[in-house]
Amino acid sequence: MKLYDWVLSPDCYKARLLAxxxxxxxxxxxxxxxxxxDHLTPAFRDMNPxxxxxxxxxxxxxxxxxxxxxxxxxxxxxxxxATERARQAEWLTFSQRLAGTLGLxxxxxxxxxxxxxxxxxxxxxxxxxxLEARLFDRQTLGHAxxxxxxxxxxxxxxxxxxxxxxxxxxxxxxxxxxxxxxxxIRSLPGFIEMPGIPRLxxxxxxxxx
Amino acid sequence: xxxxxxxxxxxxxxxxxxxxxxxxxGEPIRLFRKAGQIQACDAEGRDLPVTVAYDHVWTSLGTPSxxxxxxxxxxxxxxxFVPCGHVRVACSPLRAVENFLDIAHFPFVHTDILGAEPxxxxxxxxxxxxxxxxxxxxxxxxxxxxxxxxxxxGGQEIEYMYRVPLPTASVLYKTCPSKPEAWDVIAIFVxxxxxxxxxxxxxxxxxxxxxxxxxxxxxxxxxxxxxRAILENQVPALLPxxxxxxxxxxxxxxxxxxxxxxxxxDYTYGAQLEAQ
Numbered sequence: 001m002k003l004y005d006w007v008l009s010p011d012c013y014k015a016r017l018l019a020x021x022x023x024x025x026x027x028x029x030x031x032x033x034x035x036x037x038d039h040l041t042p043a044f045r046d047m048n049p050x051x052x053x054x055x056x057x058x059x060x061x062x063x064x065x066x067x068x069x070x071x072x073x074x075x076x077x078x079x080x081x082a083t084e085r086a087r088q089a090e091w092l093t094f095s096q097r098l099a100g101t102l103g104l105x106x107x108x109x110x111x112x113x114x115x116x117x118x119x120x121x122x123x124x125x126x127x128x129x130x131l132e133a134r135l136f137d138r139q140t141l142g143h144a145x146x147x148x149x150x151x152x153x154x155x156x157x158x159x160x161x162x163x164x165x166x167x168x169x170x171x172x173x174x175x176x177x178x179x180x181x182x183x184x185i186r187s188l189p190g191f192i193e194m195p196g197i198p199r200l201x202x203x204x205x206x207x208x209x
Numbered sequence: 210x211x212x213x214x215x216x217x218x219x220x221x222x223x224x225x226x227x228x229x230x231x232x233x234x235g236e237p238i239r240l241f242r243k244a245g246q247i248q249a250c251d252a253e254g255r256d257l258p259v260t261v262a263y264d265h266v267w268t269s270l271g272t273p274s275x276x277x278x279x280x281x282x283x284x285x286x287x288x289x290f291v292p293c294g295h296v297r298v299a300c301s302p303l304r305a306v307e308n309f310l311d312i313a314h315f316p317f318v319h320t321d322i323l324g325a326e327p328x329x330x331x332x333x334x335x336x337x338x339x340x341x342x343x344x345x346x347x348x349x350x351x352x353x354x355x356x357x358x359x360x361x362x363g364g365q366e367i368e369y370m371y372r373v374p375l376p377t378a379s380v381l382y383k384t385c386p387s388k389p390e391a392w393d394v395i396a397i398f399v400x401x402x403x404x405x406x407x408x409x410x411x412x413x414x415x416x417x418x419x420x421x422x423x424x425x426x427x428x429x430x431x432x433x434x435x436x437r438a439i440l441e442n443q444v445p446a447l448l449p450x451x452x453x454x455x456x457x458x459x460x461x462x463x464x465x466x467x468x469x470x471x472x473x474x475d476y477t478y479g480a481q482l483e484a485q
Contacts, residue, residue, distance in 0.1 A: 007427040008434060032423035034430075035219060035294035110297055110437070166438060169299075195434030199320070 001026050004047075004055040006033045010103055010160035011066045012054040013194040018073045018156045020192045034111060066099075067092040067157070074153045087147045091154030098127055098161040105168030106161075121170050128165065128175060131158065135177035144184035151188060159185050163197045210234075210476045212271035213375055216398035216410050219292055220261050223247050232402040234478055236270060263412050264292040265398055278344075278374035282382065282394050283414040291422065293411040293429040295400075300440040301479035302377045302401035303448040305409055307467060308436055309379050309397045310371050312352050313460040318435050321355050325364075328353035331460035338470050345373040345470045347463040358393060359420040359428040361386035373467055376476040377401055388416045395429075404479045405446045409433065447481035454481070 003019075005012045005028040019026045031053055032038045039051050048055050048064040056063040056072065063069045070092065071078055079085040102124035107113035138146065146154040163182060165172055172178060185191070186200045193199045217231055218240050228241025237252045249257040249268040257268045262277045283290075298305055308314070313331050315324030334350040350369035357367045370382040370392070377399040382392035394414040399407050411429050420428075449455055450472045457465050471480060 007431045030421060030423035030427045032426045035222065035292060036423060036426060038423060111295075112297065166441075167434075195431045196438055198435075201317075 002057040003028050004031050004044075004053055004057075005029060006031050006039075006053050008195065009033070009053055010106075010164055010194075011052075011099065013160045013197070014066060014156055015054050015056060015069050015073060016194075017160070017192055018070055018077070018153070021151070021156070021188055021190045022073065022075060022077065023190065024073065067096070067153075070153045070157055074156075077152050077156075079148075079152065084148065084152075088152050088154045091146055092157050094127070094131075095154075095157035095161065098124070098158060101127055102165045102168055102170060103161045105170060106164055107168075109168045117169070121168065124165060124168070124170055128162065128170070128172075128178065131162065132175045132177050135181050139177055139180060144181065146181075151185065155181075155185055160194070160197065167196050210376055210474075210478045212269060212273055213377075213476075214260065214267040214269050214273050214277050215375075215377060216265045216400050217249070217268050218266040219295070219410070220247065220264050220266050221292075223266060231400070233268065234270060234401050235403050238268065238270075240266060240268075263396065263398070263414075264290055265410055265412065278378070280380055280394060280396070280414070282392055285391075288394075288414045288416060289422075289425070291413040291415060291425045291429070293413065293426050293433070295408050295410045296430075296433055296437060297402075297406065297408050298437050298440050299406050300443060301405055301446055301448050302399045302407035303471065303476075303479040304440055304443055304446075305399045305407050306373065306377055306379050306397065307448060307464050308440055309381070310347070310373070310463045310467060311461070312350060312369070313458075314439070315352065315354070318439055319432055323354050323357070323432065324352065325355045333459070334462065336462045336466045338466055342374070345371075345463070345466050347371040347466070357383065358386050358415070358417070359424050360417045371463055373470065376471060376474070376478075377407070385416050387418070391416055401478060407479075445481055448479060450477065450480045451483035453483070 003015055003026045033053060038044060039053060045051050047062060050064060054069060056069045063072055079088055101120050104115050105117055105120035105124055108115045108117045108120060143149060145151045162178060215233055217233055223240050223242045226241040226243050228239050230237055230239050238249055238257060240249050247259055247261060247266050249259050251257060258273060260267045260277050267277055316326050316329045332351050334347055336347045339346050348370045352367055353364060354367045355364045357365060367384045372380045380394060380396040382394055385391045385393040396412045398410040398412060401407050411433055413429060450468050
């Protein structure tokens with residue numbers, strides 16, 4: 001499987017992270033989105049007319065939408081019954097809203113993308129509060145992850161844009177449940193990092209481990 | 210400091226008049242291309258000096274007394290030039306340069322790339338303010354690196370030299386993994402937007418025949434983005450130039466010399482002095 005990849009993109013990281021956690025190897029093709037604008041070349045647009053990253057190519061299958069890529073890579077993680085799959089689909093959609101708010105704030109603040117920074121931060125904060133409330137409920141019931149006892153596509157889809165919120169000027173300091181969730185995800189065997197999302201430091205093992 | 214050169218844009222990305230607005234030391238300026246020439250002016254329309262060097266556009270609100278600093282190694286044939294885009298950082302422009310000069314953070318911030326535990330020791334190195342060139346230099350810096358560059362295979366001990374030719378520009382030379390007798394050149398050009406916000410323009414001139422441009426840019430962007438979160442959380446936001454606010458260690462010799470050099474020239478935009 002080939003992943004057209006950009007190191008600074010949270011969407012590309014979702015695919016890399018899920019593949020790493022599920023033990024699948026991806027051949028990544030680095031794409032110089034910024035400053036090179038490689039994604040605007042005719043060759044790239046032939047593959048993905050929307051000119052976005054990531055793109056996953058597996059044989060004849062070419063996937064350009066992040067939820068589709070996660071569903072394809074996720075296998076068992078995607079749920080084994082209609083209820084669980086639908087629950088995850090809710091969060092996959094929610095994650096797209098995170099990308100359009102917190103992710104947008106990051107692109108504006110860091111790379112001068114066009115848009116209204118204050119608005120994106122406000123909208124993103126509203127979503128963070130929803131996520132915090134959900135995770136608080138889950139943690140009260142003894143669950144570390146969003147939909148099930150183990151991590152699912154829901155967690156992987158939402159995790160990157162949330163963790164990178166400080167890059168867009170939105171602090172995560174008020175959200176204790178989100179921080180605990182982040183720790184649970186970063187503790188998973190096979191976890192990989194991206195710039196802005198560090199691994200758990202080796203000197204601070206999981207309490208009780 | 211107003212009379213120094215500052216980077217304000219990528220040379221291949223300046224639109225025709227009316228061009229693009231940006232900030233330099235709190236002042237709105239405009240960059241545009243006219244009759245094939247890149248020009249700059251301030252808010253009142255006054256022309257600003259412009260020079261194009263190392264794939265970037267440099268200007269000044271004052272009158273630079275010298276041409277832009279030379280990087281003779283960059284002229285050597287066979288090198289690839291890699292402008293790495295820009296990243297805005299909410300920190301003092303001087304802090305961005307100082308971070309670039311620091312080696313001790315490699316194992317902790319760039320884990321398994323530019324450093325790794327337990328190889329955290331910064332060996333003794335030499336620091337000088339070269340009077341003739343009026344530059345800060347650190348030489349004989351050695352450090353163990355798991356993946357020193359995109360083209361590096363496996364860990365190796367890498368030698369570095371650091372150089373600060375302008376208050377917001379720094380050039381480092383490091384052992385080239387594919388050509389050990391030569392130096393790779395990696396620079397950071399920092400545009401001071403305000404005293405507490407800046408834009409970093411990383412730039413490289415490398416010997417590397419194998420990596421794709423996208424790989425090289427991606428490698429540098431990954432490194433720089435790992436630094437950004439650290440830079441934005443440094444306290445105080447302004448770089449303290451008087452001793453006492455922060456306690457340096459032996460590994461910080463370059464930083465001490467940099468701060469001393471800034472102070473001796475009154476390069477204090479983005480700095481904090483005791484009197485304040």
